Amino acid sequence: MEITLEERKILLSIARESISSAFGGKPEISAEYPARPLFTSHCGAFVTLTAGGRLRGCVGFILSDKPLIETIKDAALYAAFEDHRFMPLKENELDNIKIEISILSEPFPMNGYDDIVIGRHGLILEEKGRRGLLLPQVPVEHKMDRDSYLDAICEKTGFPPGYWRNKQLKMSLFTADVFGEKEEE
Numbered sequence: 783m784e785i786t787l788e789e790r791k792i793l794l795s796i797a798r799e800s801i802s803s804a805f806g807g808k809p810e811i812s813a814e815y816p817a818r819p820l821f822t823s824h825c826g827a828f829v830t831l832t833a834g835g836r837l838r839g840c841v842g843f844i845l846s847d848k849p850l851i852e853t854i855k856d857a858a859l860y861a862a863f864e865d866h867r868f869m870p871l872k873e874n875e876l877d878n879i880k881i882e883i884s885i886l887s888e889p890f891p892m893n894g895y896d897d898i899v900i901g902r903h904g905l906i907l908e909e910k911g912r913r914g915l916l917l918p919q920v921p922v923e924h925k926m927d928r929d930s931y932l933d934a935i936c937e938k939t940g941f942p943p944g945y946w947r948n949k950q951l952k953m954s955l956f957t958a959d960v961f962g963e964k965e966e967e
Contacts (some may be wrong), residue, residue, distance in 0.1 A: 785885065789820055790954050790961045796851060797829050797858035797881050798963075805873040822849045826886035828917060829857040830962075831871070838879055839865040844889060844906065844956075854883065867935060870886065882962030884917050889954035895946070898928055903955040905935045914939030924946045 827850060829843025841860035846853040858881070862871040871879070889906055892898070898905070904918040914935055921931040933943035935953075945951070 785820060785959050785961070789818060790820075790883075791852075793854050793883055794881055794961070794963055796854050797883060800855040800858045801862045802876060802877075804863065805876065819855075824848065825850050825853070826888075826956075827853045827857055827912060828884040828886070828958075829854065829861045830882040830884065830917075831861050832882070833879050834876060838875075839868050839871065841865050842884065842886075844886065850885070855898070868879045874899050880942065880963045882960065884919070884958040887957040889956045892953045892955050894950065895928065895932065897955060898931065900926070901926060902957060904958055905931065906933045906954040906956065907939045908952050909939065909941070912939045912941075917960070918956075919960050 797821045805883050826842065826844045826846055828840060830837070831839040839861035841864060842857045843853055846854070862879075863871075875922075884904075886904070892905075897903075899920045902918055904920075905914075907914045916931070916935050916938060920926070920934070921928075924930075926934060932946045936945040936951075937943055
């Protein structure tokens, strides 16, 4: 699904206003948005927050039973206040965070590790009752090759690096349309 610049700006605004509303700022967003199939689609989405170029929160949904606008609101709030890796965002940090949104394709099965294209595919590992996800931009941002990307998804899921070398793991791939405030300014 092609996402226009206007749609990107609207979704970024929704994410920021959703976080801001938690501090008693602007009221929760209830404005009418242009009728767009994207806004009512049930895509998975992640919201990533950074401050000073460092990760400050990232939460999302692989699939969603809500319209995308609601999914973005929820993911933004969870990234700001519920990401267990970070303390909840404080109001004085709000002006310093940058927001990035990843709108996910439907996951599809991986046939083998050679299917993975760095920068194009995100990874979902489901193994022994655990699940981990890495967005497609992660290996690019961290200058990973395929092997280190596979090591990273293993570690994120609670397995040792190199665990993937012992057997073919149950993994799915997805693509994402990724955009953020820094490119919009």
